[in-house]
Amino acid sequence: MSLIIEETATGFRMSRINTKDQDRIADQEILPREIQLPEEVNKEPLQEEGSSGILEENPDGLDTSLDVSDNSELVKKKELEPQQHDMSVQSNTKVENATSGTSEIVLPEGVVAPPRNEEEIHLDLLKGNLKGITTYLTVSDDNGELLGDKDLEQQIKTEFCIPGSNSAVNDSRSPEEKIEHKTKLLQNYQQKINATESGCSGIFCKYRIRLGMGFSDLKSDIKNADMKWLDYYNSHFNPRELRSVQNHMNLGEIPNSLRFAFLGSERLLETTRLFSKEDEKTEDPFGAFFSRNGIDFDPQVEVGIEDLKLKTDIAINHQRLLKADLEIPMEQIELFVRQGCSVEQKLIKELETRKDAGQDLNEAFKAAIAKKGKVEPIRTPERDADGVNNSTARLINAITVAMKQPRSIEFLKTSEIDKLKDMLLSFEQWFLTNTQESQEVTVESVELPQDQEGGN
Numbered sequence: 001m002s003l004i005i006e007e008t009a010t011g012f013r014m015s016r017i018n019t020k021d022q023d024r025i026a027d028q029e030i031l032p033r034e035i036q037l038p039e040e041v042n043k044e045p046l047q048e049e050g051s052s053g054i055l056e057e058n059p060d061g062l063d064t065s066l067d068v069s070d071n072s073e074l075v076k077k078k079e080l081e082p083q084q085h086d087m088s089v090q091s092n093t094k095v096e097n098a099t100s101g102t103s104e105i106v107l108p109e110g111v112v113a114p115p116r117n118e119e120e121i122h123l124d125l126l127k128g129n130l131k132g133i134t135t136y137l138t139v140s141d142d143n144g145e146l147l148g149d150k151d152l153e154q155q156i157k158t159e160f161c162i163p164g165s166n167s168a169v170n171d172s173r174s175p176e177e178k179i180e181h182k183t184k185l186l187q188n189y190q191q192k193i194n195a196t197e198s199g200c201s202g203i204f205c206k207y208r209i210r211l212g213m214g215f216s217d218l219k220s221d222i223k224n225a226d227m228k229w230l231d232y233y234n235s236h237f238n239p240r241e242l243r244s245v246q247n248h249m250n251l252g253e254i255p256n257s258l259r260f261a262f263l264g265s266e267r268l269l270e271t272t273r274l275f276s277k278e279d280e281k282t283e284d285p286f287g288a289f290f291s292r293n294g295i296d297f298d299p300q301v302e303v304g305i306e307d308l309k310l311k312t313d314i315a316i317n318h319q320r321l322l323k324a325d326l327e328i329p330m331e332q333i334e335l336f337v338r339q340g341c342s343v344e345q346k347l348i349k350e351l352e353t354r355k356d357a358g359q360d361l362n363e364a365f366k367a368a369i370a371k372k373g374k375v376e377p378i379r380t381p382e383r384d385a386d387g388v389n390n391s392t393a394r395l396i397n398a399i400t401v402a403m404k405q406p407r408s409i410e411f412l413k414t415s416e417i418d419k420l421k422d423m424l425l426s427f428e429q430w431f432l433t434n435t436q437e438s439q440e441v442t443v444e445s446v447e448l449p450q451d452q453e454g455g456n
Helices: 059-069 130-140 150-161 177-226 230-237 239-252 257-263 265-273 277-281 285-292 307-324 330-338 345-356 362-370 381-403 406-413 415-443
Strands: 002-007 011-015 022-028 076-079 090-096 104-107
Touching: 104 381, 150 177, 177 230, 177 239, 177 257, 177 265, 177 307, 230 239, 239 265, 257 265, 257 285, 257 307, 265 285, 265 307, 277 285, 277 307, 285 307, 307 345, 345 362
Parallel strands: none
Antiparallel strands: 002 011, 002 076, 011 022, 090 104
16 A cells, blocks of 8 residues: 655645555645635535635635545655555564454554554454455554645654653753744644545545445345345445444435535434424425524635534524524523534533523523533522432442441441431421422312302
8 A cells, every 4th residue: 555646736735545446535625725716616516516706815725625625636656665565565573363263364564463653552452354454554554645744744753752852952942942842733723634534534425325225226126126224234345333333324315415525424414313304395404404504605705614614503503492482592502512612412402491480591591601612500490309318319329238237337427317318308397398388289279160169
């Protein structure tokens, strides 16, 4: 396996090639920092899977969009120095195949089982699993090729990851200069990681939607043949991936879902759960949802990929709140999402409790923003009663268990048992008194019908 850099009209594309059969395993477009649309790229979608619109002048966003939508023809190949190991080239180092117990797996030429540095593991730990070894070598041999910046990757490793390399010896920079240097370096590294990860997420979303479409087609054939789909799937594919397959089969059945693959599977799946009935009736449910939530895919509106993702997350969280009949100002939801928070069921339940108690929802949500999505539960009669019921159940269980162990009595404190007896007597008296008063109030509040007042 080897890496190649291929020059395109706008920059370079990095690919990983299996040298045995020349099959492409993965590729990534690496565009220059200048924000220019390639000559062959039109703002309008060239096919049904493309999204129409003008991206904000954001190099990372542009890279991500083209990575997901464009696997164009390669212009010129420029092979890198070989760093990836070709599993088809065998050496004399053998690892036992734990799967079959009989055959042996031969490591690629130049690969030895012991780790070459502190970042690597001993290949014996992979138990002779060929797929595991191949995957591991792909990861361990990457030196920044996937990011498209080997120099930056090496600089990060030298500065922060290699013990003793970041020594203060012969470093005359002031503390402020060091901080500024490291800050800029990490900002650059973080941006490249985010852009690459975002692009890969979109690409895999696109692949999985297509995979889902294929499974939907296969499922139809299975049913037409009077066979059971789940039985067939479990016997021919990995049962552990069934849920993911079903999710992407559902995505594949939604019109134009591939246009929005750059948003990633998780966002798309969450969006489908929040479709309105009107959204589902349209020819473009995702587009209808985004339009309904003020997210523009209008070619006349400049917006970047990351902004689209942010607005999508805001819309998703807003719809979750609306679904629970909780009205929160959009500016508060945006601030909440920008902090990396998400409206979860626990927060919704707490907001509902506060609403029922007549408290200000806006103030409660502001408190959640201040505490990064967490909000302190308020006391209510129902919660106080639940606390007593649950504690009582635990106490009864603890006493039952202790009574089965005669030696437990040696460790019990008589003073605590006396306190418990007094508390239970007080509680019983309180309970009976308040229960009786409650019943009397209920009786007094019942009005007799007119024809029963004063007797016959």
